[in-house]
Amino acid sequence: MSAATKTPSTVPVSVVVPVKNEGHQLARCLESVRWADEIVVVDSHSHDDTVAVAERCGARVVQFMQKGTWPKKKNWALENVPFRHDWVLLLDADEVMPPDADAEIARLVTNESSSVRGYWINRRFFFMGRWLRHSYYPNWNLRLFQHRFGRFERLTSADTESGDVEVHEHVVIDGETGRMRAELDHYAFPTITNFVEKHNRYSNWEAHVTLEAATGNGHRPQSGRARLKAWTRRLPFRPLLRFLYLYVWQRGFLDGREGYYFARLHALYEFLSVSKTFELRKRRNGQM
16 A cells, blocks of 8 residues: 555544443444544443443543433534544444444545535444344445534424434535445344334334424424435324335345344334324323
């Protein structure tokens, strides 16, 4: 490799990892970005060894305390943490960057002639002991961007009881975006119990966003994904449609029994969202 293309020993990027009680898996995530010049772990006063693991991996730990419903953890970090670099890479504790990502990211963030302010990264899901090759694949997320130009959209002001980190809000970039070649490994659901626990909370958020949009009281979606999701919330038979989208349209049946379970569980999530929206509407109308 020539001197002109050689990757520096540290990449000039600030990695941001929001956590709470993630000591059991945080090291795997942080070790995958040990090439970053700065790693910031944004903790919510964890009760396990999260802080010790983060510091052992060379990360700077910042504590977050949610005050009300907004901002949540990621947006708060973008607004308040003094980053060492203009470019940030957002990761969750259950995500792992591939071994060769440092070279690509170094090239992207040091390219002063580029007008791109943010990059989408594709994810693949590890579920029930195997990588899914069709279900939720591809799954593009905007994770690498110049933090001055990117913020998470706000879709609800309610206390959704879904946790202090953004659920399905997306980063909105003021400027041009591109796509990375590297793919992110997502160990999102180590057990079915974990899937159900997470999506029980997420469906609380979905119910509030759906009802507020229907009554005209919600925040207007900014990202294309959020606008598409808002449209799909008006469709009938949403649980069935979610199952058919994953299992038939995305060919999840080629992922074997794991693909079937994955699609059925997401249909259950959609059913929870629909039923909680109905329950929330009845409560607000004084019918419960």
